[in-house]
Each structure stands twice: as structure tokens, then as C-alpha cells.
Amino acid sequence: MLISHKVNGPNSDSLSPSNSDEFPQSSNPSTSSSLTASTASLQHQEPVEHRPGPGLLLFPGTAQRHQHNPAAGTKATTVQKTSARTGASANANADDDNNVSINQKRRSVRSFRRPPLWQKPAKRQENKKLETEKDQDEKQLQADLEWDKRRICLAKVQAFIIEFLQGSSIHGFIYLAKLGLNFLERMLWFAFICVALFSIISLSKRTWLRFQTSPMVISMDRNKLVWNTSFPSLTVCPHKRIDELKVEDYILAHAEHFQSEEDQEDFRDFIVKLASLTYDNLETLPLNKSFGIPSDKYLQLLYELKWPFEPEISSGAAVKMLIHETQTEFGICHSVNSMVARYNAFDYWRSGDWSILDHGDRVTVHPLDGEIYAQIINLSTAYDVYFHGSGDVPNISKQRYTFPESDYTTVELIALEIYTNEEARAFTTKQRSCRFNYEAEDMQTVPIYSFGLCLSECRMFFSLKICGCIPHFYRNRLRNGRRLPVCGLEGIGCLVKIKREIISLKSDRYKINCNCLANCDDSNFFVQSHRSRVWFLGANLQWGIIDYPKMQLRRDVLFSFADVLVYIGGLVGFFLGCSALSFTEIVYYFTARLVRRMFFN
Known part of the structure; x- marks a missing residue:
């Protein structure tokens, strides 16, 4: 492997085919082997302990291929030197091996000069990561704003309802929001109000049914x-x-x-x-x-x-x-x-x-x-x-x-x-x-x-x-x-x-x-x-x-619409102690005052 790298170095002209007359062709295999060994001894050899691993840092892809088939690289180098020294034409098998070695060298150089196509640039990944983090921050900020608006709206509604209950003229409503009452007292007053509302609705339905079916008398x-x-x-x-x-x-x-x-x-x-x-x-x-x-x-x-x-x-x-x-x-x-x-x-x-x-x-x-x-x-x-x-x-x-x-x-x-x-x-x-x-x-x-x-x-x-x-x-x-x-x-x-x-x-x-x-x-x-x-x-x-x-x-x-209003009004006054102005107050609170409190305050 080391000989192959030296041949392709800057001093490779001494072994080129132009100097083939200095190396007579020999058909003896032993002679070729001795020449190869003597030529290798003339090269400068680095200490083994300071030499990097075979293609580990420079050519990682090539190193793996050489480790997989090391004999192929050695054989290609030997055939190349022998053909250069004798000047004779190589046989078909030597040419194939030489082409394989050259292709491997080219791929190794190309992989060294630029990264593989599947590897994404580090700068683009960092930019995308920053954009993603920015979008997440914006969404989180928007969610926080929406939640703040919702909390503010709920707080306004709660304050508005408390204000209505404390200022209402309908009997019993003030005790639902009055300060100093515990939970049991509030639930007791809420039950009283529910019973009163149920009585009003049931009796009013009977009155309305009478008005719809038998308002006449003979x-x-x-x-x-x-x-x-x-x-x-x-x-x-x-x-x-x-x-x-x-x-x-x-x-x-x-x-x-x-x-x-x-x-x-x-x-x-x-x-x-x-x-x-x-x-x-x-x-x-x-x-x-x-x-x-x-x-x-x-x-x-x-x-x-x-x-x-x-x-x-x-x-x-x-x-x-x-x-x-x-x-x-x-x-x-x-x-x-x-x-x-x-x-x-x-x-x-x-x-x-x-x-x-x-x-x-x-x-x-x-x-x-x-x-x-x-x-x-x-x-x-x-x-x-x-x-x-x-x-x-x-x-x-x-x-x-x-x-x-x-x-x-x-x-x-x-x-x-x-x-x-x-x-x-x-x-x-x-x-x-x-x-x-x-x-x-x-x-x-x-x-x-x-x-x-x-x-x-x-x-x-x-x-x-x-x-x-x-x-x-x-x-x-x-x-x-x-x-x-x-x-x-x-x-x-x-x-x-x-x-x-x-x-x-x-x-x-x-x-x-x-x-x-x-x-x-x-x-x-x-x-x-x-x-x-x-x-x-x-x-x-x-x-x-x-x-x-x-x-x-x-x-x-016998029973006109005016009688219906009087009868239902008497029921509401008896159970809740309110009048027509109380209903006007409810309409005012949940229309004009609600709009003013929610949007202009």
C-alpha cells in the first residue's frame, strides 16, 4: 500500500515507461521479484510508529476497500512497475487490474475533495433549527397572549356578576355575593331562590294554559x-x-x-x-x-x-x-x-x-x-x-x-x-x-x-x-x-x-x-x-x-292578557319581592352596562 502511494508521487518519472531501456525485460519471475524488492529498498521509509493507519484519515472510503481486498492493490502496483521497466505490453488480466486500481484512486481523490452528496451543510441545518425555535417562541407568545386575554375577560365577567348581585333589588340575590358569608350560607340562599323560581314557573304555566284554552265564559x-x-x-x-x-x-x-x-x-x-x-x-x-x-x-x-x-x-x-x-x-x-x-x-x-x-x-x-x-x-x-x-x-x-x-x-x-x-x-x-x-x-x-x-x-x-x-x-x-x-x-x-x-x-x-x-x-x-x-x-x-x-x-x-300579566306579576312579587322595574334593571345590566364594562372599561 505504501509503495503505491510513492509511485504516484512527484518522483514517479523515474519509473515511467520512457525509461524502460534501463530495465531489460526478463521472463524469469524470480528476477522480477528481486527487482521489485531492490526498487522498494531505495525508497525512503518512515518509521512505522509515526505512520498513519492505512487510509484511515486521508481516504476513509479507500481504506475500507483496501482492507477488504489488499492483494488486488499490491498486484496492480507490481504489474505496473514491471511493464514500465521492460516496455513490453501487458496481458489482458494485468490491464484489467490496472484499470481497477486507477478507478479506485479517482474515487478516493473525489471523496477527499468534497463531502458526500447525502451530507447536509451544517449552516443550513443551524438556520432551520433557529427558524423552528423562532416559530415555537412566536406560537408560545401568541398562546400566552390569548390566555391573558381570556383571564382578563373572565375576571371582568366575574366582577360584573358580583356587582349585579350586590346591587340587585331582587330579594335574596345580594346574599349570593355578600362578603362575610361562608359557603353553606350561600348555598342555602341559592336553594331558596331556586324553590321560588320553580314555583313561579309552574304556576305561570298553568295561568298561561288557562289563557290559551278557556279564557271565555258563557x-x-x-x-x-x-x-x-x-x-x-x-x-x-x-x-x-x-x-x-x-x-x-x-x-x-x-x-x-x-x-x-x-x-x-x-x-x-x-x-x-x-x-x-x-x-x-x-x-x-x-x-x-x-x-x-x-x-x-x-x-x-x-x-x-x-x-x-x-x-x-x-x-x-x-x-x-x-x-x-x-x-x-x-x-x-x-x-x-x-x-x-x-x-x-x-x-x-x-x-x-x-x-x-x-x-x-x-x-x-x-x-x-x-x-x-x-x-x-x-x-x-x-x-x-x-x-x-x-x-x-x-x-x-x-x-x-x-x-x-x-x-x-x-x-x-x-x-x-x-x-x-x-x-x-x-x-x-x-x-x-x-x-x-x-x-x-x-x-x-x-x-x-x-x-x-x-x-x-x-x-x-x-x-x-x-x-x-x-x-x-x-x-x-x-x-x-x-x-x-x-x-x-x-x-x-x-x-x-x-x-x-x-x-x-x-x-x-x-x-x-x-x-x-x-x-x-x-x-x-x-x-x-x-x-x-x-x-x-x-x-x-x-x-x-x-x-x-x-x-x-x-x-x-273572562281571562284576558292583562289578567295574565297581573297574575304572573303577583306571583313574582310574592316569591321574589320584585316588580317591573326589577326586570328593567336586569335588561339594563345585561345590555348597556355589560357592553360598557366589557369593551370600554
């Missing part, structure tokens, strides 16, 4: 000379509703549906029963033939074939009474002194009108007017009559009276009215438990509200829910434009199975929730007596009031 008014009494309204439904001549004309015009005399007779029976169809007699309608009539045309056909029922009316009242044709759950009828009958007229339905009509003045009577009667003449047939108020319609669940076509009938009624005070209009329908006629937001077939109309709609939608269709005597077009299917023969067969539930609106199998409230201004009439006698001029009906009511019901406001 009282009796006996000042009979002050009020007017509504005249009884009625609805007359004739038994004869189909004109036979019109039926014959219809059969001739639609001869293709009537192939035999039996078909014609069946149709006459079908159309008569269809005109008188109601929930009570659904099972009487024959369900074997439809005669080519679609179900949505039933009502139109009944009006085309109806019998001309044109009664006349007269009364002794100051206001003229009118009679209007109307469609009810009992078929085509006529109503007198009714404010809602015109909304159930077939012409009103067919025109698609949803406007509010002019009802005129309500017919009323006074005890000073004496006995007031109204009379319907020229009925010409037996009839059913229903007595009701002017703001309602006949109901299938109410009592009806049937009179023959040859009697003159007189009916005497008594009245019981209920009206609502004007102050109650400011309350909701849930609080009043009643509706005025203009509160019709939930009605789907008429633009006004009536208790009877609400029940009719409830029956209609219940039929639609169970059977998927509605009877033909309802309006099948809703306010939103939707058209409901009308029951045909199959649908009527379904209605027969649930007719008891439809009439009573009570069921154990189905959920029925009509949510129909009474009329706020309503009149109830009860038949006191009626008498009939044979009359040769045909059926006549006379009705009226002979005994005026001596009592009237009035719906008044």
Missing part, C-alpha cells in the same frame, strides 16, 4: 227588552222530486240504453230513488244497472229531471223573507231565511264561483212586535222540514218533521240564542272555541264557515278516505281546483257498509277528527208544539214564535 243575560231575536229558519225537502214527463223524454232521447220495457221501468225506479238518496236509505238504490250514466253526471241529470217545486212565502215581519234552492245531504231542498243556503246551490257550484254573496238583513223579531208568523203555501206534495238558525244548514243527525200534502200545519217554536262579545274577536278560534262565519280558512267547498257545513265536509272526506269517492250530493270541486271522484254503483255499495259511522262521525275502526267548532253567533230553535188540520187548498206550513225568550246566552272574555 253567562246569562235576562234583559229581554234590549235584544232582538232571530226568526227561525227552515229547510223544506219535498218528497216528489222527479217529473215523469221529463223522464219519458229522456228515455226517448236515449233509446239505445233501454232495449225493453223492463229497462225503462228499472230506470224510472232508479232515478226516483237516486233523487231521494241520503245516508239513511243508501241500501234502497238498485246497484245492478247504471243505464250508461257516469257517476259525475248524477247531480246534473237530477236537476234536468227535477219536478218544478215553486212554493210561495209570506210573513208578518218587517223584512221580506226569501226562499232559495239548495243542495243538501237529503237531496234538492229549499231554505227560508238562510245566510248559507245559496252557497250550496247547484248554479253556484256549476259556475265555479267562490265569492261572498250578499245575504241581506237577518230577519229578527222583538217582544213588542207581538206574534210573528211566516207561511209557505202551494207545497203540492208531502215534505220534510228541518228547523235551524240562519247561519246553519240542516244536519242529518238533527230531528226532522214530516207532514202530508193535504194538511195545514202550524208549528210554534222557542228560541235560545248565543252571541259573542266584540272583545272576543281579538282571540284565536282555539281560545274562543267557536268560529265566526268569515273564518273559513279550513273550508274546502264553501267560502264561509258554518258548523253544519263543516260536518258535511267531514263526512265527505271520511267517505273519500274509506271508499275512495264521495256521494253525488256534495260539491266535488275543491277550492284549490282539485276534483274528487263521485261514487258510482260500486262506491255506493261501499258507503252502505259504513253509513252508521258516517252519520254519527264516531268509529272504533277508523280515526275521525272533524275539528268543527260551533258558530260564535248561533240560534237554536226547539219545537214547542205543532198541530195539523186537513186543508182543501193543499199543503201549507206556518211557523213562528209566540213565546219570546226571556234568557239569552252571551260569550264574554
Whole structure:
């Protein structure tokens, strides 16, 4: 190893191939060995003890490679000297060894002149370390600042709450922050305050619930000379509703549906029963033939074939009474002194009108007017009559009276009215438990509200829910434009199975929730007596009031919002000893004063 370093030194020209004539070529191996040894003896040798280790300090990478294969380096040096001395060409193995030695030398020199590529500069590492420490210091400083701000804010909030408790006018709050009290005393006062707050909240909830559910009271008014009494309204439904001549004309015009005399007779029976169809007699309608009539045309056909029922009316009242044709759950009828009958007229339905009509003045009577009667003449047939108020319609669940076509009938009624005070209009329908006629937001077939109309709609939608269709005597077009299917023969067969539930609106199998409230201004009439006698001029009906009511019901406001405030204020004053100014103080403290203390102090 030491010889190799000396050959490549500055005196290596003496051994170069240019001086090869001084060293004759010899083929004897012993001669070559002796020459190599003599040449090595001429070099200056350093003491072994002062010589550095083989490449330990200068060439660490090369030293490791020489230690791994020392024979290769020695052999390469010997071959190089021998070829230089003899001047002959070396064999292939000697050239390979020489190239390996030269490459090793070059790598050793390159590793000595610059550090390896994987080694990072020390200055860059120090700069990065300083930057990291600087970032950590900044983060720590920022965290310390945030914590200081939080501590300052908490200290301000604590001081503000203590100031509020010590200066509050609410009894008991001062003892929560008063100096000189121990923890047990403060907790005792805190428990007293909690009990007082619980009592206030629970009793106030009961007061508010009462205000929302039953703020009204119905009282009796006996000042009979002050009020007017509504005249009884009625609805007359004739038994004869189909004109036979019109039926014959219809059969001739639609001869293709009537192939035999039996078909014609069946149709006459079908159309008569269809005109008188109601929930009570659904099972009487024959369900074997439809005669080519679609179900949505039933009502139109009944009006085309109806019998001309044109009664006349007269009364002794100051206001003229009118009679209007109307469609009810009992078929085509006529109503007198009714404010809602015109909304159930077939012409009103067919025109698609949803406007509010002019009802005129309500017919009323006074005890000073004496006995007031109204009379319907020229009925010409037996009839059913229903007595009701002017703001309602006949109901299938109410009592009806049937009179023959040859009697003159007189009916005497008594009245019981209920009206609502004007102050109650400011309350909701849930609080009043009643509706005025203009509160019709939930009605789907008429633009006004009536208790009877609400029940009719409830029956209609219940039929639609169970059977998927509605009877033909309802309006099948809703306010939103939707058209409901009308029951045909199959649908009527379904209605027969649930007719008891439809009439009573009570069921154990189905959920029925009509949510129909009474009329706020309503009149109830009860038949006191009626008498009939044979009359040769045909059926006549006379009705009226002979005994005026001596009592009237009035719906008044019993528990208003002012009463709620007084009641809750009394509870707060009783349990905490504070007033309205105490609540103003709380609002002031936690708005203006809090902002000032937190941001400007």
C-alpha cells in the first residue's frame, strides 16, 4: 500500500515507461521479484510508529476497500512497475487490474475533495433549527397572549356578576355575593331562590294554559227588552222530486240504453230513488244497472229531471223573507231565511264561483212586535222540514218533521240564542272555541264557515278516505281546483257498509277528527208544539214564535292578557319581592352596562 502511494508521487518519472531501456525485460519471475524488492529498498521509509493507519484519515472510503481486498492493490502496483521497466505490453488480466486500481484512486481523490452528496451543510441545518425555535417562541407568545386575554375577560365577567348581585333589588340575590358569608350560607340562599323560581314557573304555566284554552265564559243575560231575536229558519225537502214527463223524454232521447220495457221501468225506479238518496236509505238504490250514466253526471241529470217545486212565502215581519234552492245531504231542498243556503246551490257550484254573496238583513223579531208568523203555501206534495238558525244548514243527525200534502200545519217554536262579545274577536278560534262565519280558512267547498257545513265536509272526506269517492250530493270541486271522484254503483255499495259511522262521525275502526267548532253567533230553535188540520187548498206550513225568550246566552272574555300579566306579576312579587322595574334593571345590566364594562372599561 505504501509503495503505491510513492509511485504516484512527484518522483514517479523515474519509473515511467520512457525509461524502460534501463530495465531489460526478463521472463524469469524470480528476477522480477528481486527487482521489485531492490526498487522498494531505495525508497525512503518512515518509521512505522509515526505512520498513519492505512487510509484511515486521508481516504476513509479507500481504506475500507483496501482492507477488504489488499492483494488486488499490491498486484496492480507490481504489474505496473514491471511493464514500465521492460516496455513490453501487458496481458489482458494485468490491464484489467490496472484499470481497477486507477478507478479506485479517482474515487478516493473525489471523496477527499468534497463531502458526500447525502451530507447536509451544517449552516443550513443551524438556520432551520433557529427558524423552528423562532416559530415555537412566536406560537408560545401568541398562546400566552390569548390566555391573558381570556383571564382578563373572565375576571371582568366575574366582577360584573358580583356587582349585579350586590346591587340587585331582587330579594335574596345580594346574599349570593355578600362578603362575610361562608359557603353553606350561600348555598342555602341559592336553594331558596331556586324553590321560588320553580314555583313561579309552574304556576305561570298553568295561568298561561288557562289563557290559551278557556279564557271565555258563557253567562246569562235576562234583559229581554234590549235584544232582538232571530226568526227561525227552515229547510223544506219535498218528497216528489222527479217529473215523469221529463223522464219519458229522456228515455226517448236515449233509446239505445233501454232495449225493453223492463229497462225503462228499472230506470224510472232508479232515478226516483237516486233523487231521494241520503245516508239513511243508501241500501234502497238498485246497484245492478247504471243505464250508461257516469257517476259525475248524477247531480246534473237530477236537476234536468227535477219536478218544478215553486212554493210561495209570506210573513208578518218587517223584512221580506226569501226562499232559495239548495243542495243538501237529503237531496234538492229549499231554505227560508238562510245566510248559507245559496252557497250550496247547484248554479253556484256549476259556475265555479267562490265569492261572498250578499245575504241581506237577518230577519229578527222583538217582544213588542207581538206574534210573528211566516207561511209557505202551494207545497203540492208531502215534505220534510228541518228547523235551524240562519247561519246553519240542516244536519242529518238533527230531528226532522214530516207532514202530508193535504194538511195545514202550524208549528210554534222557542228560541235560545248565543252571541259573542266584540272583545272576543281579538282571540284565536282555539281560545274562543267557536268560529265566526268569515273564518273559513279550513273550508274546502264553501267560502264561509258554518258548523253544519263543516260536518258535511267531514263526512265527505271520511267517505273519500274509506271508499275512495264521495256521494253525488256534495260539491266535488275543491277550492284549490282539485276534483274528487263521485261514487258510482260500486262506491255506493261501499258507503252502505259504513253509513252508521258516517252519520254519527264516531268509529272504533277508523280515526275521525272533524275539528268543527260551533258558530260564535248561533240560534237554536226547539219545537214547542205543532198541530195539523186537513186543508182543501193543499199543503201549507206556518211557523213562528209566540213565546219570546226571556234568557239569552252571551260569550264574554273572562281571562284576558292583562289578567295574565297581573297574575304572573303577583306571583313574582310574592316569591321574589320584585316588580317591573326589577326586570328593567336586569335588561339594563345585561345590555348597556355589560357592553360598557366589557369593551370600554
